[in-house]
Amino acid sequence: MNDELQPAEGTEDVLRKQAIDSLHRKAAFKKTAALYVAVNLLLIVIWAFTSDDGDGFWPIWVIGFWGLGLAIQGWAAYGWTSRGITEDDVNAEIERLKR
DSSP states (O other), X not given: OOXXXXXXXXXXXXXXXXXXXXXXXXXXXXXXHHHHHHHHXXXXXXXXXXXXXXXXXXHHHHHHHHHHHHHHHHHHHOSOOSSOOOHHHHHHHHHHHHO
């Protein structure tokens, strides 16, 4: 088993689990967005060095479809986290979910 935070026992178990899940979605979105940028920049460089004048801009297909998926993931995550998930993050997410 990994060192991910797990729901604690007590009266706020459901909110705590929702907060942890939300923070994991946000972290996953950030990693996917970084990979999206890196891979698409690489594809554009490959296109730039290998295309003829008559070729279309084929990386647009990857950029567009993957971008749509990334937008959906971002919507589900709704935000960013720039560091690991801490107890303060979990508590802040619980407070947000209570509202």
